[in-house]
Amino acid sequence: MSTSHSASATEARAVRVWVDGRTVWIALEDGRTVGFPADKFRLLRDATEESLAKVKIEARGKALRWDELDEDLTVEGILAGRWKI
Numbered sequence: 296m297s298t299s300h301s302a303s304a305t306e307a308r309a310v311r312v313w314v315d316g317r318t319v320w321i322a323l324e325d326g327r328t329v330g331f332p333a334d335k336f337r338l339l340r341d342a343t344e345e346s347l348a349k350v351k352i353e354a355r356g357k358a359l360r361w362d363e364l365d366e367d368l369t370v371e372g373i374l375a376g377r378w379k380i
Contacts, residue, residue, distance in 0.1 A: 307370050308356030314348045321370065324356065335378040338366040 311322035319339070320330040333339035333347055339361070346363050353360040359368045 307374055309352045309370050310356060312350050312352055312359055314350060319350065329374065331373055338364050
């Protein structure tokens, strides 16, 4: 049995990422914009605002990467609310 999950979390891809204060924002290719508090993730919580702002999109939009912090988060995990406190 095959199912279709258009715009599901597993298919969501980021097209833009930015940080405003301590909130990380992601624009998704389906038009949604979501934000999450950096403090929900241990390595991001402890990061300076300068380090936090150095985020980039990886894995063809399926992940966020902070090289300086050696931290990766999947878009799927963020949308599902899987916080690593």
